[in-house]
Amino acid sequence: MEFDKELDARNLNCPLPILRCKKGLSEIQATQTLKVLATDPGSVKDFQAFCKQTGHELLQLDEADGLFTFYIKKRVA
């Protein structure tokens, strides 16, 4: 999947992956995609909740060997 910026949030615990994600989104343009790598199992529900509440779109979520990869499309304005 294509993305515009990648963010490594591996080995970080709640709430750091979300805080870093928020910062990462502020550094890209609307409709661009941020890829986030995380290892915190709680991040799956947290990223879903984050996107639902902020209006950013969770395009895809991959899981492999305890590594979670999120693709998040930044909302317009």
Next chain:
Amino acid sequence: MAKKLALIASKGSLDWAYPPFILASTAAALDYEVEIFFTFYGLTLLKKDISDLKVSPLGNPAMPMPVPMPNFVQMLPGMESMATMMMKQKIADKGVASIEDLRTACLESGVKLIACQMTVDLFDFKPSDFIDGIEFGGAATFFEFAGESDVNLFI
């Protein structure tokens, strides 16, 4: 319109420093407007140097310990320092943010930090003891924001 979160932080130990800063920084990331009112021991969390926050196993029976320890052992000199050291090590090992980092995240994301003026007077603190960027106020100041908040928590 943005949702609002109002917190009261009343505790100043290393463990209890986490909930207000975690909730506040996360709510800010979720586009909430956030205000934390620091009162009594919670006021400690606004001091310039918070590297010396401590956690005590004494009177804290749910704190996981490597070996079971009766209360009278926990009150021996050095036990609090040891528990604090172990907690800090665990925090680092597990990738949990430090309190300093979470507080910085709060400040950077526009969380309003209010120091309880009465507590400042009560404990003879000086305004210069605290970090920049905070405000001083009382209960009425808290209610001005809390009264129109969506979530209010006392911690």
